Amino acid sequence: MIEACTFLAAFTLQILVGSVLQPIWFTRYVRAKADAQFPGLDRKSLDRFLSLYRVVTTGIALLGLPLLGYLFNQMRSPHWDIAPVILLLTGYSMAQFSPIVVASLIGARIKGKALLSAPPQAKRTASLQRRGLFEIVSPFTVVFAVAAYFLFAAFAIHIQQHPIAGNFGYILLADVTFSYVLSAITLYWLLYRRKRWPLETPAYRLRAVEVQVKIIFYISFAVIVFLSLFAALILLNLVRWAPIAMSVYFMITTLIVSMVLLTLRRQAETDRLGPTPVS
């Protein structure tokens, strides 16, 4: 019963953070960025788009309520099956992330179209501040991330040798390896990508790279911690706690991603008020 009640609290918080708070932060970020970097953008179209975004996210939040009731009832029954609970939870979490992904793709498309029609900028500004990986995160963090991967790999191989595991250990290792490879590619792209948008100030670019690089590390750690916890719960025969761990993981990931929105909104507002030297 205690697992069901904890899940109730965790999933309610997940709905609140993913479908109520994050859309508010996203809307404010988009408005601040539009004011600072897209002065020619049609405000009415933007308002319409953001209203639609809020409607979709509110719909997803409302959809979460019956799902919460259903999952709570499932978990209260003594013979509940974990597979549909995990599937529904994953599906719902993906649905919570989908509006921001679609909105980012639409934003990238609008930016791409504007870039095609824009004349080349005669004056280009850049900051003389170095933006290397070790200027953003400490070497200790990088070493820790690499060590965490190898420790997790050892743990996954240990799980693989467990009689009940099947291919569970290899699946976990493949998940983490994929996550690390994706993170490494994204890191490289973030640090060395060309500046595309002329109205993006050097300070904004610096802040954007900083916060996104940090978030890649935080998410890598979150993935390792979550998968280790998930595997440990299964090995310790505490499967009933797995949906709670999953819900908390999705909530923490949403909060980490929201750090980008909050930081860049503040930077966009500062840029709009006037140029400031990069500290």
Add this chain to the structure above:
Amino acid sequence: MDVTIDIDDPVPQFQQLIEQIKAAVAAGALKAGDALPPIRQLANDLELNSKTVAKAYKLLERDSIIETKGYRGTFVHPDAQANCEVDLQDWTLSKLTQTVAELREAGVTDSEIRNAFTAAIGRRPSAK
């Protein structure tokens, strides 16, 4: 500290970069030992060819305004502020003007000076 490159400016882009970095050093915005961005970062941010930025860095290094410390990157030279005051181009011009004046005084024609200059610049420095 920001640098701005104007592609419509007749001054070459690498020269604009050199002048702005020198100005930043002279004004104290960049101090001895400060790290500079890698060539690739600056070229990407300014939408320039990395060879342009590399050329600017090479000339700044020759003038001892910056120094490269292998994999650790590029830093402002300890004597950068003093070296900013030395303009090698001006110094070369004054030296050449003085030499040309001496040659003319000795009766050498402009055509002979030009030929000698071309031959001298094409000659490899003798090994010591």
